[in-house]
Amino acid sequence: MGANDIPNDRLGAFCRENHVALTHTGQGALDGLTFGTKDVFHIAGTRTGFGNPDWLRTHAEETLTAPTVQSMLNAGADMLGRTLSDELTYSLSGENVHYGTPVNSAAPDRIPGGSSNGSAAAVAGGLVDFSLGTDCGGSVRLPASYCGILGMRPTHNRITTEGVLPFAPSFDVVGWFANDAAIFERVGAVLLDEPKSNDSAKRMFIASDAFSLVDSAVSEALRPSVERLADRFESSEELQVSPDGLAAWFEVFRVVQGSEIWGNRKAWIEEVQPTFGPGIRERLQWASTIDAATIAKAQGEHTAIKAYLADLLGPHDILCLPTSPRVAPLKGMDTDKLEIEYRAQAMCLLCIAGLGGLPQVSLPLASQDGLPLGLSLVGAPGSDMMLLALAADLFVEASI
């Protein structure tokens, strides 16, 4: 199948060189739905590109289809195409220097966010009903916020990552996007192999340190949604999530993440000497310099933070925080500005669920000057279906 067979790709969301489409193999909860799959999931008989032409060139056809993709096909969904990824998934911007930037339909002059940029853009622009992505540092949650759609990061190690290119296994998860909350929940039920939940959260924590970190205009834009949400629960209260400061938590996250990225990719990078875009190049260079003592210290801190968060959130607690400190930035922004104002600040919010292994759903509940802003709900490990049921409830109400 050639590039011209890619369906309706007015947004540049699909991969062209290694395009693949797959028809459903069974019937079930996803009958009649269409989806896209990020270019980091292996599909038998095709090459995975990992967002980088040197990767695509130096890798042969895969022999395994990721079980997560297969389960979508088995449940009745048709895969329309493979969606663009940031290079090696080491970015949150969605501006791929090699393949371009998928159009963010909610804000066409702005970036879609990444690294699951194509999957987010395809859902936001209505090319597919849902899409699969991966989230290590925020690669589903942030683009969901930027594009004004639903995005899910599930509990760590609950959904198999087999057949998915690893990035930093301490944090890697398979995630998904949808516009429709009922579809969003159904996809989750298939991936998690769990029935829909009748369980409800009872208490909401409002993450005071997370809200303090974002611009006051963003905080103000989110406030009405936070208040409406708070009314749904038996109680709500402000809570400082990190006693150490969120910046310190991000530092722990980025060291553990960087060490694992380098461990996984060192051999290939040293052999192939690939060309990377700005930002990604510098981050990989930095990851190569982390020494063993620094890794060990950060791993220890990660363990302590994970336990702290597990104690903080009970099974009927919800933590509410901004998905992102800002709306999507304009395309072509200066790299340093993007790195500091957008990446580093966003990671202070996004690293919470990552470090805790916690499920997080980003909900398109707000906007600022007409641009989408996600509000996030984080739950205890294993509360994934409860979060999805809450999302479905909220949007059924919204559509009435």
Add this chain to the structure above:
Amino acid sequence: MGANDIPNDRLGAFCRENHVALTHTGQGALDGLTFGTKDVFHIAGTRTGFGNPDWLRTHAEETLTAPTVQSMLNAGADMLGRTLSDELTYSLSGENVHYGTPVNSAAPDRIPGGSSNGSAAAVAGGLVDFSLGTDCGGSVRLPASYCGILGMRPTHNRITTEGVLPFAPSFDVVGWFANDAAIFERVGAVLLDEPKSNDSAKRMFIASDAFSLVDSAVSEALRPSVERLADRFESSEELQVSPDGLAAWFEVFRVVQGSEIWGNRKAWIEEVQPTFGPGIRERLQWASTIDAATIAKAQGEHTAIKAYLADLLGPHDILCLPTSPRVAPLKGMDTDKLEIEYRAQAMCLLCIAGLGGLPQVSLPLASQDGLPLGLSLVGAPGSDMMLLALAADLFVEASI
């Protein structure tokens, strides 16, 4: 290359149907050494068997060589063959109903232990200088004890598992075996990408609950080595590792492990309906029944245990415990007896490092009635090279 080209395989340690040998691709720390690689590491252009004929039959040639295998070749070592694994690695016995039982040279009428059975047997019998295995629940440490060789489980998430068939990623690590402690340390330096350590442990904890769990004859056989070891440190003291009981920890381990195994393997098992040997079949059946609430509870307990262990062991502490409650059992033992007396008891000891993500080295320092017994040292996360230096020191002294 046909089955007859398998080198000197008087022990039945190498895979025959998917045999592969690889010549070194560089020079370095492992010049002139030979090794074997467990049949769960992918090697480009060949099929991985995972210890099960149905797996081998239903999988095509791989396109990627695991970076860990490549790093051995790049450092100068020659791979002589692929070594036998227990089915899907879900056993500790080393008795593969499809492919037979590699000979344990230290005790030829007894099992070698598994699931890295071929890798352990090949080193114990002198077929190779070292070998690569994997350890989730004890698949390197237990066979090292049974075969009287050195076996290493490194800190979790420190060595890439890319290109290695996943089992339960919360615990999966790449490990290795050797007879010679200097080689054992050099292999570790390459895999961990770290220099040799000059650091020394200062305090030894003797795991009182672990020693209480084993037969008194085993405990007595290990005692002289424990006492000699204790003299090397500034202090040593008895310590109860688990406040909850080691059996409770094993239950947490087996639920988290089982849930991830089923998540990874469900699709293939349901499609192919493969034939499994006793023990493995029952464990997979059980793993398929674990519900989401049970998983969530066990994941939470895992997080708490990991944090508890991280607090317990400082960077210069060593925890000393028996690797196994017993010497290797005779071949062909009754399945129920093997399950309860050998597997369940051993897992109470082996789950400690697994739950903590901690490095553990099993040292062939004792014997009972002429049969090997390993003594294990567990360190804080990241203390891998310190453990290997200690092992090298001990065996240099022993050989003088």
